[in-house]
Structures are given as structure tokens and as C-alpha cells.
Amino acid sequence: MITATGITKTFKNGDVITNVLKGIDLTIDSGEFVAIMGKSGAGKSTLLYQLGLLDDPTSGTIVIDGTRTTDLSVDDRTAFRLNELGYIFQDYALLPELTALENVMVPLLMQGKTTQEAKDIAHTSLVRINLGHRENNLPSQMSGGEQQRVSIARAVAHNPKILFADEPTANLDSESGQAVIEIFKDLHKQGQTIVMVTHEKEYTVFCDRVIHIADGLAV
Amino acid sequence: MSTFSNSVKVGLFLGVRQLRRTNRSTTILIISIMTFTFLNLVVVSGILVGLIVGGNIANRNQYTGDVIATTLSGKTTIDHSQNFISTVAHDPQVTKYTARYLVGSTIEANYKTRTNFSNKANSIGGQLTGIDPAQENSFSNISKYIVDGTFLQPGESGYIVLGSNLLDRYSSSFGDSFSSLKNVYPGDTVKVTVNGNTREFIVSGIVKSKVSEVSLRSFISNADFIQLSNRTNLDVNEIGIQHDTSITDLEMKDRLIADGFDATAKIQTADEAIPDFLIQIKTAFSLLGNLIGAIGIVVGSITIFIVVFINAVTRRKFIGILKGIGVSPLAIEISYLLQSLFYGFSGSLLGSIILYGLLVPAFNAHPLNFPFSDGILVADVPATLIRIAILLVVTLIAGFIPARMIIKKNTLDSILGR
Known part of the structure; x- marks a missing residue:
């Protein structure tokens, strides 16, 4: 499903050059639940951004489901993210002026679903994670755990091939974090490919595989 | 999609x-x-x-109407103006019209109480306008602008309406640029001189307007005008015309020109008559x-x-x-x-x-x-x-x-x- 070869990422800040990723090769199969772990600053989130097409690697190639994504134009990458990928961010990243339902509807509408279709799918997604009763609430009216669950609903409502999660439990208490992981376990059971960055080892026990990043390399 | x-x-x-x-x-x-x-x-x-x-x-509204005919340059009146007036009066698209006689005049006030003849007389030069009071009022609604006294009544003789800017108390904002009559009120008698003929008139009212052709003129009836000026040919100086909405100003003007009246009068639409x-x-x-x-x-x-x-x-x-x-x-x-x-x-x-x-x-x-x-x-x-x-x-x-x-x-x- 994902084949990354020789991924490097270098940041330049004036005269300071930082090599965050130094040539990572990895393969993730369809339906796998993979955790990326590493110390702070090891480059695990940077790797996730490259795999998730949110950033361009300095060198190397990434092939997702047969598409060499590093060769795609900006517009094609946007369309690819819309149709093939889903994202969950550490700070939920919900749009504050949209209700839970509307947040989930946005990518569906962008895919060309009618408003009613998008509403129905978003509603089903929210009900699936036990947030049906909160669908008309704004993010500011929900707890952190609830917001993260809405974020998950938004990420999976359009049935992406791969779900990327960047430390999805980092801002949550243990109970909410556990609830999020339970949702991931359910999604995984249904065959969803998941790539999750985390620094919490206890959550990796549910993963098929853990990729450790240290000093810009997969170890 | x-x-x-x-x-x-x-x-x-x-x-x-x-x-x-x-x-x-x-x-x-x-x-x-x-x-x-x-x-x-x-x-x-x-x-x-x-x-x-x-x-x-x-x-x-107060002066030209939609189209106005005035005296040609070098002429003192609109020749054969009664033909012009007759044509206008019988035009079904003309709703109102007015004919005005104009002549230069001198108006003197307070001459009866003048004691010191070495001082300048309380007088002013200006255009005297002869009008049919009813016709003019219907045309320009001039009586609405009377600020003191009353407008001329049809049929009466010996009365004059003075433009406010001829009077000192209304034209003080002009400073000393223009001379003006002092202490003249409705009921006072003034002496009007035209071409050496003099006649007394009782001031009927004062008309105040921001249209200078109204506020800088004095108005008497046609009959009084003809008598004072000896204008026996009845040729007027201005003919103001208002028409209905079925015709434009320009069309009305063109029709008058087509009738040959431009040979005896300067014919302009209201917009054309606006000074440059x-x-x-x-x-x-x-x-x-x-x-x-x-x-x-x-x-x-x-x-x-x-x-x-x-x-x-x-x-x-x-x-x-x-x-x-x-x-x-x-x-x-x-x-x-x-x-x-x-x-x-x-x-x-x-x-x-x-x-x-x-x-x-x-x-x-x-x-x-x-x-x-x-x-x-x-x-x-x-x-x-x-x-x-x-x-x-x-x-x-x-x-x-x-x-x-x-x-x-x-x-x-x-x-x-x-």
C-alpha cells in the first residue's frame, strides 16, 4: 500500500541546515495498523507528513497504492489527499465555526456528494462513534475527547484508503485517549490501514507493527 | 460533478x-x-x-419653463411676437406659457420725504417686467415666492412687485457691489421711470427667489407696462413654454424652429439656457x-x-x-x-x-x-x-x-x- 524509498527531509533556517529524515525506507501493507514511535525531535511527525502528502520530501519517492505521489502536481496531491487519505491531528483541527456534523460534511461535499448525502454520511459516522447527540454542537461546546472523535469521524467518513493520525491521544486524558484507541481498533478490524504517530507505548500493543525512528532513520 | x-x-x-x-x-x-x-x-x-x-x-420652474424664446442679439423685442404667442397658445402639447415684456427702468423710493438733495437718491436701475399676473403665476408659481405683501392681482393697475435683491434688507449679503433700495415696504409708493416716462406705483409685494431673473426684476401688469413704455406693437421680450410629457424639450424647440420662429427669437431648451x-x-x-x-x-x-x-x-x-x-x-x-x-x-x-x-x-x-x-x-x-x-x-x-x-x-x- 505504501512504499517509501530513501526519504530525506532537510530544513534550512538561514545558515543552519537540519537533516530531520536521513533516508528512510519502509513499506506498509494494506489493512496494517502501524505505529511510528520515537523520541521528541526524532522526526516521526515529519515522516508522517511526508507519507501523508502534507509536505514534500527533500529526496526519495513515495508510492501509495500504485501512485507515485512525489511526482504529483499540487492540485493532484490535494485531490489525492481528499479521496485516498484521512487525517487526525493532535489538536483535533476542527473548524470552529462549523458544527460537528458540518465539520464531517466538508470533505464529503468537496468529493461531490450532495448536501443531503453528505449530511446522511456525516450523521452515520458520528453515530458510529457515539456522538450523534452532539452533531449540532460547535467544537467549543465539546470536550477534547469529543472533538477528537469528531476529527476521527471527519477523517474516515469518506472511506480513505489510509488513515494518518499524528499523536491523536496526546491532548486527551487517559479515558478519552482509550476511547480514541478503541475506535482505531474497530476501524482496524474493518480493514482500515492506519498509520499513527504516538509516544505512548501502551497504545502500540494494538498495532500490527511499530516503526521506531531515531536520529532521522528507521531502526 | x-x-x-x-x-x-x-x-x-x-x-x-x-x-x-x-x-x-x-x-x-x-x-x-x-x-x-x-x-x-x-x-x-x-x-x-x-x-x-x-x-x-x-x-x-420659475423662469424658462421647458423652452424659452428670448430677444435676438441686436434686437430690442421679439418681432411679431403675437404670432409666436398665438402658435404656442394653440399647440395641444403646450400646457402653459407666459409672455414677458422687458425694459430698462429706474425705480426711486422715499422721494417724498427726501430733504437733502445733495445726497444720492434712493433709487436703483433694473429690468421692469410686464406680465399677465394670472398667466405668469400659473406658469412659474411666482406668488409662492412672495415674502412680504401680496402678488399682483389680475385686472388691477398701479401696483408693482419688487425682486428682493433690489432691496437693501434682502441683498446685504452682496455687500456694496450693488446699489439697492432702502426702507421700501409693501404699501409704499415708488416712482418708476422708463424712457423718460415716469409713473408712481404702490409696492404690492416683495418676491424672493434664488433665480436672479426673478429676484433682480420688478413686475407690473402688461397694461401698466404698455402704458408706461409706449410699446404699442405688443412685441414681448420673453416667451416661456411648458409642454406635456409626450414631447421632449428638444422636439418642442425644433418644432418652433421649423415654424420659422428662430428668425425673430432666440429659442433654447431649459438646459441650453443654463449659463456656461x-x-x-x-x-x-x-x-x-x-x-x-x-x-x-x-x-x-x-x-x-x-x-x-x-x-x-x-x-x-x-x-x-x-x-x-x-x-x-x-x-x-x-x-x-x-x-x-x-x-x-x-x-x-x-x-x-x-x-x-x-x-x-x-x-x-x-x-x-x-x-x-x-x-x-x-x-x-x-x-x-x-x-x-x-x-x-x-x-x-x-x-x-x-x-x-x-x-x-x-x-x-x-x-x-x-
């Missing part, structure tokens, strides 16, 4: 919700600014032009108004730019997230354009309501008191629509640029706020 139509749909979806759930006081503030920008654009030029247009309207300097002032005021309005547009567009820029900068993270989850830049731009359009449209709509619901009626009811005119607010609908279109286009550009600037930033940098 195409990416473009999806982008439009999502842009509208996001834009509507951002507007609906944004801070209400901020929205009110922005719409207020746009309303004032609109009013600045329309009202300033409207008032400046209105000062001249108000004068032109008064000139048409007033047309030039109108053009200059219009330019000035547009210039001030343009400055207002720049200020308004900068306001929109700043508002949208701050909005986009503070929402940069969310713009990054939208791009991250696959929402096209076009959709995000449309959401910001919608907001700008809303502010511009709301400001224009509110401004139009204030303009046509409040300001225009208020100016019509209480015109600006200007020395040479009663200034109204000119805001014709086509010109206002053009200004609304200009405002909307400028607003859209002002909203688009900052949104575009933020949207073009790297997606991940936006999300991470770096």
Missing part, C-alpha cells in the same frame, strides 16, 4: 457559516464602514452636483465629488483588505487544515469572496435604504440653502447602481488578495503555524 462546482459548493458552505457564526459586533462594524463608504461615494458627489441641479430646476459657467461648475463639482468618493472607496477597500487579512491570518491554521483534508484553494477563496461580497452588498443595501428612504426625501423637503440655489441631493438610480457595482468589485478584490496571500502559503506551515 466537477472540481470547480464542488469548490463553489464548499466555498459557499464555508462562507455562509463563517458569516453566520462570526462575531456579530465585528460584522456590524464592517457593514457600518461599508455603508458610510457607499454614502460617501454617492452623497458627496450628489450634493455637489445637486447644488447646481437645484439651481437648474429652479431656473426651469454653471455647466462648468457642475462638471467640476461632479469631478470633485467622484474624487472624494474614490478616496472613500480606497479607504473602504483598505478596511475590507485589513479585515479579511486579519481574518485570514488568524485563521491560517484552519486554512491549512482545509487544504490538508483536500479542500481546494478555490473553495477557500470563494468562502472569503463571499464574505467580502456580503459586506459590500450589505453596506450598499443599507446605504441605498438610507439614501432613498431618508436622505433624498430630506434634502427635497429641506434643500441646502446656498446663495445661488436650493441644493438638493442628486442620486439617480443608474448612477447609484454603477457606484454599487464599483464598490462590490473593489470589495471583492480587497477580499480576494489577502485570502489568496494566505492560501498560497505552504499547507503544513499553515497547519503548524510556522
